[in-house]
Amino acid sequence: MRLTDTTQDAVALDGVGPLYDQIRRAIRDLIVSGAWPPGTGVPPEHALMERLGASRMTVHRALVQLAREGLITRRRRSGTIVASPPASHTMFDILSIPDEVRGLGQDYAFRVLERRDGKARSAEIARFELGSAVEIAHLTLLHSADGAPHVLEERVIHLATVPDAATEDFTAMPPGDWLLRHSLWTQAEHAISAVAASATQAGLLGLAEGEPCLLVERRTWNQERPVTAVRLLYPGHRHRFVGRFGPYGNV
Amino acid sequence: MRLTDTTQDAVALDGVGPLYDQIRRAIRDLIVSGAWPPGTGVPPEHALMERLGASRMTVHRALVQLAREGLITRRRRSGTIVASPPASHTMFDILSIPDEVRGLGQDYAFRVLERRDGKARSAEIARFELGSAVEIAHLTLLHSADGAPHVLEERVIHLATVPDAATEDFTAMPPGDWLLRHSLWTQAEHAISAVAASATQAGLLGLAEGEPCLLVERRTWNQERPVTAVRLLYPGHRHRFVGRFGPYGNV
DNA sequence: GCTAGCTAATTGCATATGCAAAAAGCAAGC
DNA sequence: GCTTGCTTTTTGCATATGCAATTAGCTAGC
Numbered sequence: 001m002r003l004t005d006t007t008q009d010a011v012a013l014d015g016v017g018p019l020y021d022q023i024r025r026a027i028r029d030l031i032v033s034g035a036w037p038p039g040t041g042v043p044p045e046h047a048l049m050e051r052l053g054a055s056r057m058t059v060h061r062a063l064v065q066l067a068r069e070g071l072i073t074r075r076r077r078s079g080t081i082v083a084s085p086p087a088s089h090t091m092f093d094i095l096s097i098p099d100e101v102r103g104l105g106q107d108y109a110f111r112v113l114e115r116r117d118g119k120a121r122s123a124e125i126a127r128f129e130l131g132s133a134v135e136i137a138h139l140t141l142l143h144s145a146d147g148a149p150h151v152l153e154e155r156v157i158h159l160a161t162v163p164d165a166a167t168e169d170f171t172a173m174p175p176g177d178w179l180l181r182h183s184l185w186t187q188a189e190h191a192i193s194a195v196a197a198s199a200t201q202a203g204l205l206g207l208a209e210g211e212p213c214l215l216v217e218r219r220t221w222n223q224e225r226p227v228t229a230v231r232l233l234y235p236g237h238r239h240r241f242v243g244r245f246g247p248y249g250n251v
Numbered sequence: 252m253r254l255t256d257t258t259q260d261a262v263a264l265d266g267v268g269p270l271y272d273q274i275r276r277a278i279r280d281l282i283v284s285g286a287w288p289p290g291t292g293v294p295p296e297h298a299l300m301e302r303l304g305a306s307r308m309t310v311h312r313a314l315v316q317l318a319r320e321g322l323i324t325r326r327r328r329s330g331t332i333v334a335s336p337p338a339s340h341t342m343f344d345i346l347s348i349p350d351e352v353r354g355l356g357q358d359y360a361f362r363v364l365e366r367r368d369g370k371a372r373s374a375e376i377a378r379f380e381l382g383s384a385v386e387i388a389h390l391t392l393l394h395s396a397d398g399a400p401h402v403l404e405e406r407v408i409h410l411a412t413v414p415d416a417a418t419e420d421f422t423a424m425p426p427g428d429w430l431l432r433h434s435l436w437t438q439a440e441h442a443i444s445a446v447a448a449s450a451t452q453a454g455l456l457g458l459a460e461g462e463p464c465l466l467v468e469r470r471t472w473n474q475e476r477p478v479t480a481v482r483l484l485y486p487g488h489r490h491r492f493v494g495r496f497g498p499y500g501n502v
Numbered sequence: 503g504c505t506a507g508c509t510a511a512t513t514g515c516a517t518a519t520g521c522a523a524a525a526a527g528c529a530a531g532c
Numbered sequence: 533g534c535t536t537g538c539t540t541t542t543t544g545c546a547t548a549t550g551c552a553a554t555t556a557g558c559t560a561g562c
Contacts, residue, residue, distance in 0.1 A: 018514075018515060018516090019515080019516070020515080020516085028499075032497075032498075032499060044541080044542060044543085045542075045543070046541095046542080054516080054517090055516065055517045055518070056517090056518090057516075057517065057518080058515085058516060058517075060543080060544080060545095061515095061516095063543090064543095064544085069499065070499070071499060074542090074543065074544090075524080075525080075542085075543075076523065076524040076525065076541085076542055076543045076544075077523095077524055077525040077526055077527095077540085077541055077542050077543075078524090078525070078526075078541095078542075078543090079541085079542065079543080080542090080543085085498040085499065185497075185498065186497050186498070187495065187496075187497050188495070188496060188497070188498075189493065189494070189495045190492075190493065190494045190495075191491045191492065191493045191494075192443065192465070192491065192492045193465065193487055193488075193490060193491040193492075194445035194446075194463040194464055194465040194485075194487025194488075194490075195445075195463055195487060195488070196462070196463045196487075210461060211447070212445040212446055212447045212463035212464065212487065213445055213463065214443070214444065214445040214465075234445075236444055236445025236446060236447075236463065237444075237445075237446070239444060239445075240442045240443065240444040241441075241442065241443045241444075242440065242441065242442045242443075243440070243441045243442075244438065244439070244440045244441075245438075245439060246283075246436075246437050246438050246439070247283075247336040247436065247437070247439075248279075248283060248320065248321070248322060248336065269544075269545060269546090270545075270546070271545080271546085295511080295512060295513085296512075296513070297511090297512080305546080305547090306546065306547045306548070307547090307548090308546075308547065308548080309545085309546060309547075311513080311514080311515095312545095312546095314513090315513095315514085325512090325513065325514090326512085326513075326554080326555080327511085327512055327513045327514075327553065327554040327555065328510085328511055328512050328513075328553095328554055328555040328556060328557095329511095329512075329513090329554090329555070329556070330511085330512065330513080331512090331513085
């Protein structure tokens with residue numbers, strides 16, 4: 001089954017800038033907007049050439065660049081398909097906590113401590129910088145690695161953007177992973193800071209009150225619409241985020 | 252004055268992979284190795300074409316890609332020159348603390364609290380993962396923003412790699428910035444964690460003992476040779492590192 | 503000396519052409 | 533059915549050509 005009939009979609013050139021770049025952007029927009037989801041077959045160069053009235057080399061140049069950017073993968077004879085979004089591109093990327101734990105060679109488990117759906121309360125509005133009166137699911141979870149507390153997660157999901165979340169109980173998969181599969185995001189904002197664990201947090205994480213923790217806050221949007229916001233509290237003495245790179249890019 | 256006579260350097264092709272990519276890598280290597288420092292004029296396309304026996308389009312393709320990667324900048328008629336390494340490419344990049352503070356619109360100042368040159372002592376060896384008996388300069392500094400403590404820096408500089416550091420007193424410029432101008436780096440490793448401020452640290456930063464701080468540790472190398480290692484301690488409640496991006500790259 | 507305008511160097515872009523390489527799918531032979 | 537090899541589709545690469553756009557540097561005129 002073909003997921004998407006790409007012949008129906010207008011690869012629309014906007015006339016600004018070089019032709020190859022117009023083509024590149026037009027296809028990129030179809031991909032990032034979700035019109036061509038991962039796995040979709042991109043028309044072959046000859047087809048695009050005719051549809052766009054450009055030479056094959058020009059179309060080729062656009063596609064090669066998209067491939068280098070990781071938006072598409074190309075194989076001779078098989079053709080070109082839309083790639084899955086890269087799981088990670090910096091050390092603060094959207095990453096799955098199960099993957100993170102398993103990547104360390106430890107057993108992963110999680111537990112939903114609390115859940116409440118409905119209009120956001122004032123504490124939540126302040127903590128997550130929400131608009132007033134938005135409908136959210138509010139979750140608190142504890143992730144553990146080899147049985148020991150790993151990270152404490154507090155999350156809100158915007159039900160207006162992700163209505164399916166209302167009927168999902170998050171027993172099979174933590175909400176972060178579920179959202180990666182059931183929603184799209186186009187923007188994310190991360191902040192990292194150091195805070196002292198409150199009494200409650202310390203209790204859940206097995207720390208003494210006031211111990212330093214790394215707080216990772218992340219908010220994601222899909223085209224201006226908020227998707228989710230999460231605060232991840234990592235025990236500081238047990239955790240480091242590490243990255244390695246050179247002046248001209250990651251290695 | 253021409254910094255570098257590029258006509259003397261061998262743009263050496265290795266015969267592996269596509270020609271345009273061999274050319275790209277050959278020129279990239281001359282740049283990242285320091286043979287063509289920033290500002291060096293890259294030979295024009297016609298010259299490379301003759302020297303390499305390739306067509307102009309092929310040479311062009313290599314140069315266009317290097318330009319997109321930020322290694323060179325190109326202007327019609329003026330030609331192509333080696334670009335300065337990008338100051339920053341993720342939120343944990345090598346960045347100048349003066350720039351960081353001034354970017355927040357605050358006044359910057361710094362003070363060297365302590366300095367000792369000589370063989371590394373055991374505490375330093377442990378803290379910075381040094382080899383034994385390496386010659387280092389060991390510095391402690393306090394950076395301030397609008398008169399208030401901003402970050403506490405503890406740094407070692409490998410004198411074998413950067414001998415000039417021995418005769419520099421770091422009054423005009425903090426060592427981080429000085430190193431950016433007086434040494435090359437090809438690799439860096441960052442780690443970020445949360446720690447409690449010790450009594451001494453708390454005193455210098457104007458905190459209470461035990462308050463959470465963000466600890467950024469960074470080590471840099473130039474082709475396997477260690478250049479410097481630094482531990483930056485930021486008051487946690489006053490500091491956040493923020494980054495914003497989309498699934499397909501920074502915005 | 504100064505300015506306006508020309509010249510020429512250099513990169514940017516698009517096209518056409520031809521061949522190479524990979525690999526999916528088909529056909530022939532066993 | 534299974535394998536072998538051929539055909540054909542699709543991308544990958546290199547070249548040649550021609551023109552456009554930019555602009556450094558020169559020149560002529562004042």
